[in-house]
Amino acid sequence: MKKLINEVDDVITDALKGIEASDENVRVDHQNRVILRATPKEKGKVALVSGGGSGHEPLHGGFVGLGMLDAACAGQMFTSPTPDQMQAATTAVDAGAGVLHIVKNYTGDVMNFEMAAEIAADEGVKVATVVVADDVAVQDSLYTAGRRGVGLTVLLEKIVGAAAEEGRDLDAVVAVANKVNEGGRSMGMALTSCTVPAAGKPTFDLPEDEMEIGIGIHGEPGRHREKIGSARDIAKQLVDPILHDLDYAGSDVIVMVNGMGATPLIELYLMYGEVKALLDEAGVTIARNLVGNYITSLDMAGCSVTLLKADEEILGLWDAPVKTAGLRWGL
Amino acid sequence: MKKLINEVDDVITDALKGIEASDENVRVDHQNRVILRATPKEKGKVALVSGGGSGHEPLHGGFVGLGMLDAACAGQMFTSPTPDQMQAATTAVDAGAGVLHIVKNYTGDVMNFEMAAEIAADEGVKVATVVVADDVAVQDSLYTAGRRGVGLTVLLEKIVGAAAEEGRDLDAVVAVANKVNEGGRSMGMALTSCTVPAAGKPTFDLPEDEMEIGIGIHGEPGRHREKIGSARDIAKQLVDPILHDLDYAGSDVIVMVNGMGATPLIELYLMYGEVKALLDEAGVTIARNLVGNYITSLDMAGCSVTLLKADEEILGLWDAPVKTAGLRWGL
Numbered sequence: 001m002k003k004l005i006n007e008v009d010d011v012i013t014d015a016l017k018g019i020e021a022s023d024e025n026v027r028v029d030h031q032n033r034v035i036l037r038a039t040p041k042e043k044g045k046v047a048l049v050s051g052g053g054s055g056h057e058p059l060h061g062g063f064v065g066l067g068m069l070d071a072a073c074a075g076q077m078f079t080s081p082t083p084d085q086m087q088a089a090t091t092a093v094d095a096g097a098g099v100l101h102i103v104k105n106y107t108g109d110v111m112n113f114e115m116a117a118e119i120a121a122d123e124g125v126k127v128a129t130v131v132v133a134d135d136v137a138v139q140d141s142l143y144t145a146g147r148r149g150v151g152l153t154v155l156l157e158k159i160v161g162a163a164a165e166e167g168r169d170l171d172a173v174v175a176v177a178n179k180v181n182e183g184g185r186s187m188g189m190a191l192t193s194c195t196v197p198a199a200g201k202p203t204f205d206l207p208e209d210e211m212e213i214g215i216g217i218h219g220e221p222g223r224h225r226e227k228i229g230s231a232r233d234i235a236k237q238l239v240d241p242i243l244h245d246l247d248y249a250g251s252d253v254i255v256m257v258n259g260m261g262a263t264p265l266i267e268l269y270l271m272y273g274e275v276k277a278l279l280d281e282a283g284v285t286i287a288r289n290l291v292g293n294y295i296t297s298l299d300m301a302g303c304s305v306t307l308l309k310a311d312e313e314i315l316g317l318w319d320a321p322v323k324t325a326g327l328r329w330g331l
Numbered sequence: 332m333k334k335l336i337n338e339v340d341d342v343i344t345d346a347l348k349g350i351e352a353s354d355e356n357v358r359v360d361h362q363n364r365v366i367l368r369a370t371p372k373e374k375g376k377v378a379l380v381s382g383g384g385s386g387h388e389p390l391h392g393g394f395v396g397l398g399m400l401d402a403a404c405a406g407q408m409f410t411s412p413t414p415d416q417m418q419a420a421t422t423a424v425d426a427g428a429g430v431l432h433i434v435k436n437y438t439g440d441v442m443n444f445e446m447a448a449e450i451a452a453d454e455g456v457k458v459a460t461v462v463v464a465d466d467v468a469v470q471d472s473l474y475t476a477g478r479r480g481v482g483l484t485v486l487l488e489k490i491v492g493a494a495a496e497e498g499r500d501l502d503a504v505v506a507v508a509n510k511v512n513e514g515g516r517s518m519g520m521a522l523t524s525c526t527v528p529a530a531g532k533p534t535f536d537l538p539e540d541e542m543e544i545g546i547g548i549h550g551e552p553g554r555h556r557e558k559i560g561s562a563r564d565i566a567k568q569l570v571d572p573i574l575h576d577l578d579y580a581g582s583d584v585i586v587m588v589n590g591m592g593a594t595p596l597i598e599l600y601l602m603y604g605e606v607k608a609l610l611d612e613a614g615v616t617i618a619r620n621l622v623g624n625y626i627t628s629l630d631m632a633g634c635s636v637t638l639l640k641a642d643e644e645i646l647g648l649w650d651a652p653v654k655t656a657g658l659r660w661g662l
Contacts, residue, residue, distance in 0.1 A: 002522040002539070002632055004598040006561045006605075014562070015597045018604030022622050057596040191333040208333070230337045231345070262593035264629050265388040266346045267335040273349030274337075291353050291656075293624070298595050299632070301333060325622075329659050 001200050003299070008197045012054050012074055016061075023325045025065045032088040033074045033081070035061040040093065041070055046164040046173045047093035050102040050157060051086060052109055053078040055196070056217060058326030059154060059295040066331065067322035068161035069102075077196050077298075078218045080108035086116030090125055098126035098170035100177065102157060104149030105133040128170055130177035132156055134186045134306065136245040137214030137222050148216050151258050151306035152184035154294045155318075158327060162320035176317065180308060185242045188304030189222070189234060190215040190260060194297045213237050217260075217297045231267075235274035238305040243282055248307055252287040254318060255279070256306040261296035263303055268292060271303055279307075288318055294326065332531050334630075339528045343385050343405055347392075354656045356396045363419040364405045364412070366392040371424065372401055377495040377504045378424035381433040381488060382417060383440055384409040386527070387548060389657030390485060390626040397662065398653035399492035400433075408527050408629075409549045411439035417447030421456055429457035429501035431508065433488060435480030436464040459501055461508035463487055465517045465637065467576040468545030468553050479547050482589050482637035483515035485625045486649075489658060493651035507648065511639060516573045519635030520553070520565060521546040521591060525628045544568050548591075548628045562598075566605035569636040574613055579638055583618040585649060586610070587637040592627035594634055599623065602634055610638075619649055625657065 005011050012033065019035060020028040027038045034051075041047055050060045051073025060072035070093035073081035090099050099120070103113045110131060117127040134152035141148055156177060163176040190212045193202035203219035206212060211234070214222025229237070242248075257272045259265070272291045279286060287310050295304070310318065321330030336342050343364065350366060351359040358369045365382075372378055381391045382404025391403035402420035404412035421430050430451070434444045441462060448458040463480035472479055487508060494507040521543045524533035534550035537543060542565070545553025560568070573579075588603040590596070603622045610617060618641050626635075641649065652661030 002542075002559060004522070004562045004565060004594065004602050004634060006563055006601075011597070011601065014604055015601040018600035018602065018607075018622075021607045022600060022603045022620050055595075055597065057600065062596070191335070211333075228333060231335045232337055234335060261595040262630065262632070263335065264386075264592040264627060265393070265624060266342070266386065266629070269349035269353065269388065270337075270342065270346040271335050271349065272353045273345055276349075276352045289353050291349075293596060296595060298597070299593065301593070301630070303335060323660075329654075329662070331660070 001195055003197060005197055011197050012076065016074060019061055025323060029088065032085050034085060034089040035064045035072045035074065036092060037064060037070055041095050043095050044097050045095050045167055046097045046170050047095055047099045048102060048161055048164055049086065049089045049093060049099055051075065051081045052104050053080060055298045056295050062326030063157050063324050065324035067165050067320060068157050068324050068327065077198065080106065080112050083112045083115035083119065086113055087119045090116060090120040090127060091123060094125045098128065100160065100173055101127060101129040102153065103129060103131045104153050105131050105146055106143050106148065107145060126170060128174045130174065130181060132181060134184045136185050136187050136241045141216055142220040150188060150217055151186040151256055151295050151304050152308065155184060155254060155256060155306060155308050156180045158322060159314055159317045162317035183309030184306060185246050186304055186306040187238045187241050188215050188302065189213045189238060190300055190302035191228065192301040194219050194300035196298065215302065217295060219297060219300065231271055232274050235271060235278055239275055239278045242305065242307050248284045248309065250283055251309045252285045254288045254308045254310045255286050256290040256294065258295055258304045258306065259293040260300040260302040261293060262299045262301040265292065268303060275305055287315055332526055334528060336528055342528050343407065347405060350392055356654060360419065363416050365416060365420045366395045366403045366405065367423060368395060368401055372426050374426045375428050376426050376498055377428045377501050378426055378430045379433060379492055379495055380417065380420045380424060380430055382406065382412045383435050384411060386629045387626050393657030394488050394655050396655035398496050398651060399488050399655050399658065408529065411437065411443050414443045414446035414450065417444055418450045421447060421451040421458060422454060425456045429459065431504055432458060432460040433484065434460060434462045435484050436462050436477055437474045437479065438476060457501060459505045461505065461512060463512060465515045467516050467518050467572045472547055473551040481519060481548055482517040482587055482626050482635050483639065486515060486585060486587060486637060486639050487511045489653060490645055490648045493648035514640030515637060516577050517635055517637040518569045518572050519546050519633065520544045520569060521631055521633035522559065523632040525550050525631035527629065546633065548626060550628060550631065562601055563605050566602060566609055570606055570609045573636065573638050579615045579640065581614055582640045583616045585619045585639045585641045586617050587621040587625065589626055589635045589637065590624040591631040591633040592624060593630045593632040596623065599634060606636055618646055
């Protein structure tokens with residue numbers, strides 16, 4: 001196993017120290033493993049809490065800051081945070097206007113966020129939840145009832161974060177979250193497996209000449225394996241199922257071409273060119289894009305494509321200033 | 332070879348199409364393989380041209396835009412661009428106040444930029460050159476007389492870009508470039524080799540339990556190989572030679588912890604924590620930092636550390652707005 005780590009058991013603790021040291025705009029509650037804004041949001045605004053297993057950085061901790069999340073809970077590697085962590089985050093950031101939980105659709109995450117929401121509600125915090133379920137690859141999966149929540153989470157945290165920052169109330173913020181959820185779809189693929197430090201060996205085997213189409217962000221199986229194709233062919237295998245699932249023709253969209261962690265940027269740029277060519281053909285207009293590593297699977301090589309329908313409201317929220325370790329503009 | 336590419340011979344062409352498609356603020360001269368600002372700088376301001384072998388993305392093409400470069404020449408993979416490319420870039424961006432060539436110290440790049448400067452001078456363009464030579468690992472290397480130019484190039488392009496944007500004249504811009512060059516040092520390491528697409532196999536072999544300390548950005552040999560150590564030990568092996576080479580005690584610095592292309596962000600955050608602890612111990616104050624993939628070596632896993640002395644002038648230029656694919660803030 002080739003990794004820049006100290007002890008296997010300390011990876012998350014050490015990484016949280018590094019995140020806190022590198023970004024003056026966040027602080028870390030190390031006991032609860034919650035990343036919070038250094039300066040809390042103004043009273044009266046809706047707060048956003050997300051979180052999930054570690055190993056997907058910059059998601060979620062790298063998206064805490066002005067214009068995005070108020071807090072992110074870091075679970076063990078590829079494992080949901082506990083309800084205790086989520087509840088601590090929720091009560092810490094509530095500014096009196098309620099808290100939205102942004103949950104990727106994985107069974108453990110959904111269950112734990114539900115419990116945390118109940119506890120927080122008992123303590124008088126108004127909690128709403130959006131469950132992101134954008135992965136068109138499989139209907140159910142190893143860890144999920146229904147579709148997995150993947151790349152759309154990044155776009156949702158940005159857009160809904162802007163709505164909350166504007167001061168919209170909890171119902172209005174939830175409405176934006178639902179709109180994003182309804183208009184967004186993703187599909188991913190892997191060239192290689194990934195290695196969880198505690199396991200010390202790759203999560204699965206993928207022969208030197210094969211790729212997996214429809215992979216999940218924990219290396220859980222996708223649709224099928226086949227010989228590695230061209231970038232053009234891979235782009236088609238990611239874009240076609242998305243367009244087949246939801247009619248994007250004639251729509252403006254935000255597109256993300258996301259790297260799985262070990263994919264060089266030159267390949268992501270190249271993939272973006274292929275994705276754009278396919279969308280041009282399909283009559284889909286790219287209004288905004290994001291190319292880079294935003295929701296990763298440790299050291300997996302591969303990529304995912306996310307499309308989101310973007311009307312004027314969505315684009316306005318997308319363009320609003322954001323200042324986080326993972327996304328930053330306008331400030 | 333596991334890569335998201337089409338034909339091996341088309342990687343750079345295809346990637347340039349993707350870069351152009353993804354960033355509305357740049358355009359590409361495909362014949363000369365030059366990435367340019369979509370909107371040229373105002374007349375009367377110094378223009379900055381850089382470039383080098385491809386495979387180090389986002390360097391240099393991802394740093395073209397407001398507040399950084401005016402043009403970047405993309406060479407073949409790990410191979411200097413030609414004088415023709417550089418000359419085309421230089422004459423294209425000259426706004427009447429002269430052009431600064433930012434050159435990483437590799438023999439081919441230095442020679443070709445010299446030829447391009449001569450041709451451009453003959454055409455009446457005032458050209459100055461700064462050769463970045465910040466790598467403390469080795470005195471000479473496989474491709475270099477003197478120190479290699481590595482991570483500092485990223486910081487220099489940002490800082491000098493801001494100086495040019497402010498409207499400083501060529502002498503003043505060169506003075507800033509020299510100041511950055513004098514106050515900056517880097518050192519890198521690799522956990523794995525990298526694969527140039529045309530070669531189809533790793534540039535060098537690195538056993539499963541070994542790392543290379545002092546590696547160059549093309550996989551050229553560093554100082555030595557040894558068994559993989561802890562992140563703490565690796566940070567020390569990168570920071571100590573830098574501090575030994577230049578006295579940073581008592582200085583404010585900008586620190587970059589840079590990934591080599593295939594290193595997950597969680598490991599870079601973790602490394603940043605270790606680097607910061609060592610600098611704290613050494614009495615070096617981190618004023619700003621950058622953690623991520625900024626100057627890469629295709630699919631190499633590993634990292635580098637860059638330190639730069641940062642006085643008020645340097646920090647002011649660092650904080651100035653920038654809007655490029657690779658770095659963006661304040662706009």
